[in-house]
Amino acid sequence: xxxxxxxxxxxxKTPFTYCPGCLHGVxxxxxxxxxxxxxxxxxxxxxxPVGCSVFAYKFFNFDMAQAAHGxxxxxxxxxxxxxxxxxxxxxxxxxDLAAIGTAEIVHAANRGEHISVFFVxxxxxxxxxxxxxxxxxxxxxxxxxxxxxxTDDIGFPIRVSELLATLIAPYYxxxxxxxxxxxxxxxxxxxxxxIQYNKEGRxxxxxxxxxxxxxxxGIDPLKSREWAKENMLPFFKLGCLRDKGEGVE
Amino acid sequence: MAKILMKGNEAVAEAAIxxxxxxxxxxxxxxxxxxxxxxxRMMPKVNGTFLQAESEVSAINMVYxxxxxxxxxxxxxxxxGISLKMExxxxxxxxxxxxxxxxxxxxxxxLGDIQPAxxxxxxxxKGGGHGDYRLIVMAPSSVQEFADMASEAFDLADKYRNPVxxxxxxxxxxxxxxxxxKPSRSDEEIAEMWRQHESWCVCPNEDGDKKHHHEINSLEIxxxxxxxxVNDLYxxxxxxxKNEVRYEEFxxxxxxxxxxxxxxxxxxxxxxxxxxxxAAGKSVGxxxxxxxxxxxxxxVAKAIGPKVKKVYVFELxxxxxxxxxxxAVNGKVPVDFWGKVGGxxxxxxxxxxxxxxxx
Numbered sequence: 001x002x003x004x005x006x007x008x009x010x011x012x013k014t015p016f017t018y019c020p021g022c023l024h025g026v027x028x029x030x031x032x033x034x035x036x037x038x039x040x041x042x043x044x045x046x047x048x049p050v051g052c053s054v055f056a057y058k059f060f061n062f063d064m065a066q067a068a069h070g071x072x073x074x075x076x077x078x079x080x081x082x083x084x085x086x087x088x089x090x091x092x093x094x095x096d097l098a099a100i101g102t103a104e105i106v107h108a109a110n111r112g113e114h115i116s117v118f119f120v121x122x123x124x125x126x127x128x129x130x131x132x133x134x135x136x137x138x139x140x141x142x143x144x145x146x147x148x149x150x151t152d153d154i155g156f157p158i159r160v161s162e163l164l165a166t167l168i169a170p171y172y173x174x175x176x177x178x179x180x181x182x183x184x185x186x187x188x189x190x191x192x193x194x195i196q197y198n199k200e201g202r203x204x205x206x207x208x209x210x211x212x213x214x215x216x217x218g219i220d221p222l223k224s225r226e227w228a229k230e231n232m233l234p235f236f237k238l239g240c241l242r243d244k245g246e247g248v249e
Numbered sequence: 250m251a252k253i254l255m256k257g258n259e260a261v262a263e264a265a266i267x268x269x270x271x272x273x274x275x276x277x278x279x280x281x282x283x284x285x286x287x288x289x290r291m292m293p294k295v296n297g298t299f300l301q302a303e304s305e306v307s308a309i310n311m312v313y314x315x316x317x318x319x320x321x322x323x324x325x326x327x328x329x330g331i332s333l334k335m336e337x338x339x340x341x342x343x344x345x346x347x348x349x350x351x352x353x354x355x356x357x358x359x360l361g362d363i364q365p366a367x368x369x370x371x372x373x374x375k376g377g378g379h380g381d382y383r384l385i386v387m388a389p390s391s392v393q394e395f396a397d398m399a400s401e402a403f404d405l406a407d408k409y410r411n412p413v414x415x416x417x418x419x420x421x422x423x424x425x426x427x428x429x430x431k432p433s434r435s436d437e438e439i440a441e442m443w444r445q446h447e448s449w450c451v452c453p454n455e456d457g458d459k460k461h462h463h464e465i466n467s468l469e470i471x472x473x474x475x476x477x478x479v480n481d482l483y484x485x486x487x488x489x490x491k492n493e494v495r496y497e498e499f500x501x502x503x504x505x506x507x508x509x510x511x512x513x514x515x516x517x518x519x520x521x522x523x524x525x526x527x528a529a530g531k532s533v534g535x536x537x538x539x540x541x542x543x544x545x546x547x548x549v550a551k552a553i554g555p556k557v558k559k560v561y562v563f564e565l566x567x568x569x570x571x572x573x574x575x576x577a578v579n580g581k582v583p584v585d586f587w588g589k590v591g592g593x594x595x596x597x598x599x600x601x602x603x604x605x606x607x608x
Binding site: 009012041042043045047054055057058061062063064065066067068071074075076077078079080081082083085086103104106107 | 300303311318452454459
């Protein structure tokens with residue numbers, strides 16, 4: 001009998017620490033499947049961030065490092081420069097990457113560092129309990145924007161993919177979503193492409209996942225996906241912003 | 250090998266490369282710029298990595314990544330930049346990674362100035378970053394010693410899997426002195442040093458079989474596990490305290506009426522003053538800690554001879570090592586202090602005058 005559903009080899013048996021309905025598990029699985037399919041488990045290494053996915057170093061079955069808040073692209077740079085024969089990725093949330101780690105991500109991208117960055121954008125800080133993120137939408141309520149995000153006070157959400165696409169060096173930048181089965185299949189293609197380009201030594205690759213946070217949004221898992229489709233996708237438009245392999249500049 | 254006249258900043262860089270350092274990440278800052286510039290010129294010639302980071306914060310995190318791969322890696326900066334590195338240094342200590350950090354100290358606090366100072370003693374020896382950790386801290390007092398410490402620092406870092414800081418200052422970084430280098434380590438020796446770390450570091454599975462899941466990490470969310478980790482670290486620090494105390498005795502004898510304690514650049518000036526006094530028949534000894542952590546408490550206590558009226562501490566700060574000397578002396582004799590700050594370096598005549606007041 002053919003086994004069609006199984007746990008990817010490159011995920012450890014450690015249970016995920018995520019809330020019910022969280023999509024981090026989906027994103028982890030996409031990465032693990034791509035690593036499995038491309039046979040890279042022996043050469044792959046990843047960097048976990050600070051945030052809900054802080055324990056990602058326990059979940060992937062290859063060597064992993066855990067980085068200080070926002071510093072994953074710098075840590076990955078050090079690893080890739082030390083071991084050019086290994087393939088290095090970072091996995092980061094929106095507080096980690098787009099607030100405290102802004103300098104690290106911009107400069108790693110600008111150097112065309114040969115790493116992959118997987119960026120999970122759910123418009124909120126999860127681990128610390130639902131505070132405002134740099135990607136929190138206008139008027140969205142969080143524990144540190146209890147009256148809604150006021151753009152005249154704290155500015156607008158940062159579109160990180162578009163920001164990085166102003167740089168010349170990045171090889172591949174795409175924004176995908178985890179909000180529906182169809183979108184997850186598209187996300188899988190983007191993850192596979194990023195890892196393949198990484199394997200081929202093409203340069204800096206970046207995939208942004210639009211995701212949810214049922215717990216801190218206070219919306220049940222299924223409805224939170226609908227909420228994200230209605231509210232996040234108009235602001236964070238899905239699509240490929242750069243793919244030098246396909247002539248998208 | 251013949252001696253070469255070289256700046257301290259360049260000598261330490263050359264010695265680091267010779268000892269097998271093949272990755273260097275840093276950000277420009279005065280008065281250590283010759284170090285980063287030397288690395289920019291020389292690293293490509295040994296197929297090493299030189300990378301000018303976007304900040305000191307990024308540079309130390311690149312060090313974390315490279316050290317996590319078991320390679321000899323170094324960063325350098327001067328006081329304000331070292332403050333920025335403190336977050337990463339705490340993580341490196343927590344994750345038990347070997348690396349070398351050079352601090353070419355300048356005047357502080359804040360932006361301070363760019364002249365030589367010793368104001369980072371507390372930061373280097375008592376913490377600086379968050380949490381319970383220790384750095385091994387080496388304090389050179391000549392260009393030759395600055396260079397020699399590069400390979401010693403890497404050996405200590407590898408031996409204990411602990412970050413090592415070389416705590417120099419703008420004087421040692423900028424001045425030129427004759428220096429003799431040890432021969433370069435061969436590529437085979439360097440590869441062997443890296444292989445020693447393969448039991449724990451991030452590395453590929455060479456023969457294709459998945460055998461290991463190494464984690465480079467300082468996070469232990471379970472309090473009992475973290476308690477054990479910190480206690481294990483402290484056991485390691487205890488071994489370092491036992492094995493790695495280093496100091497120099499200068500003119501120490503039972504005739505001493507004054508015992509001086511000074512480190513780094515300050516100690517050279519104190520030595521000149523002691524020589525002048527010796528010629529005038531006045532006996533003054535000096536203990537110079539070479540490693541300022543672990544600190545030579547016993548050596549200071551033992552050097553207090555029968556005629557010593559006072560222990561005199563001289564530093565280019567407001568009295569930071571002074572606390573350690575007081576612990577060592579433990580009330581046996583009075584401890585006095587004189588220092589200069591603001592990047593102003595005292596002269597031998599000034600020290601001599603201070604010491605003469607004691608006779």
